Amino acid sequence: MLYYSVKRFGLALLVAVVVSFLSFQLLFLASDPAIALAGEAATEEDIIAIREFYGFDRPVLVQYIDWLGRFIRGDFGYSYYFNLPVSELILGRLGVTFQLGLVAVLLAIVVAVPLGVAAAIRPNTIIDRTALVISVLGQAMPSFWFALVLIVVFSVNLRWLPASGADSWQHFILPTIVIAYFAMPAIMRLTRGGMIEVLSADYIRTAKAKGLRPFKVLFKHALRNAIIPVVSLAAVQFGFMLSGSIVVETIFAIDGAGQLAWESINRNDLATVQALILLFAMIYVMINFLADLLNAWLDPRVRVA
Template sequence: MLGFALRRAALAVAVGLAVSAIAFLLLRVSGDLAATLAGEEASAAEIERIRGLYGLDRPVIVQYGEWLLRSLRGDLGRSLFYPESVAKLILDRLPNTATLATLGLAVALLLSIPLGVVAALFRNTWIDRLALALAVLGQAMPSFWFALLLIFFFGITLGWLPVSGTEGLANFVLPALALGWFSTPVLMRLTRAGMVEVLAADYIRTAHAKGLPVRTVLVKHALRNAVAPVVALASVQFGNMLSGSVVIETVFALQGIGYLAWESISRRDFPVVQGILLVVALFYVVLTLVADLLNAWLDPRIRSG
């Protein structure tokens, strides 16, 4: 297990360096940053002054090396719009997005795994078809529309939950439901497919023949083997929630990094956009590493392979 973990960690470091280079180069290939920062009415002399001020007149490899060294020290530069550093802006907004993504993933798993198991146990019955219908409905309904429905029923009509702000955990209930609902269908279908395959395996029939309790067979033998792909996909879904929650954050007025990214793009605040790209991409790398290690722990065949 240690050797597997070290190999995966080395691969994660290599991917992290590649991701940092891509995050740095994306803004460079999108156009002349100096001309964009100077504005449409700027003269050639002003553009050159901006280019020298921000070091954009030096070779790209030199710019990347200096930026990478600063990033490793936690210095992601300063915002062009806010009077704060990029790192402080992201750190201030990150807890809201992390809370929303964590609760959203919890909602998705709490809904998808039981539904997938039940659908597999009652395969080709009305229960299975109902679960699949819910999955189709979940993916067909846009997340912002579902969010608006939640606001209307639970926030305005019933008045049970707040619909904006970040004052307490109750403010995250409706956003987490809206965010988690969209990830539920794919996780549910994967759980169902895994359970259907595992329940037909010989070792499950052997476990039943030994007289083991049904609950033990389902949880210890079937679900543990069927859930490995779900763990890998859940880590990707968590990364999607971290980076793609801008719509939900906007609808519920949550000041997270998704909304900060949208603000920065609209204001051409390139250092903030670059910093968010790097942070979110590194989250993906770390989450993928954690998922690989969890899968290896759940299924010894992965680490032996």
């Protein structure tokens, strides 16, 4: 288990370094930052001066290591658009998005896994069909539309929940539901498929032959084996949510990292975009590393690989 963990961590680190270099490079490919910074009225001399002042004329590798070193120390640069250090700008907003994503994924799992299990126990029955309809709806409905429907029903008509902002936990209920419902179908279908496969396995028959109660057969012997691919999927979805909740954050006017990313890309706010990309990538890599560990804990056969 230790060897496996170390190996996985090494791989995660490697991915992180490669991703950070690419994200660093990508912005230089997109446009010349010196020209962008100098603005439309700048002369050739201004651009050269800016280039020298910010060190854009140095070799790429030197710039990268310099940038990475500052990044690790928590210095993410300065946002010229927001006129704030990027670290200050990002931290609070990333927290909001992280919280939203985490709660949404947990909610999706809590709803989808039991639903998938129920559908798998009684395939092709009314329970299974209902679960299928629910999941197809979640997959097919665009998030923005579902969000607007929820706002109309719960905020405008019933006046139960606030429609926008991020001031209290109540503000997070509707956006969490929207994101969770988007993540739920895949988890539900994967759980169902996994359970159906596992339930026909020989060792499930053995568990029944031993006289174990159905509850124990289902949750101790079947679910543990069926849930393994679901863990990996949930990790990917969580990572996706961090960067992909832009639409939801915009509709509910939540000052999250998604909205910040959208804004800084539009404003060509180089430092902010870079910091966000790198942070998203790091979080993504870390979540996948944790999912790998969780899978190794669930499935002893993985530990040797």
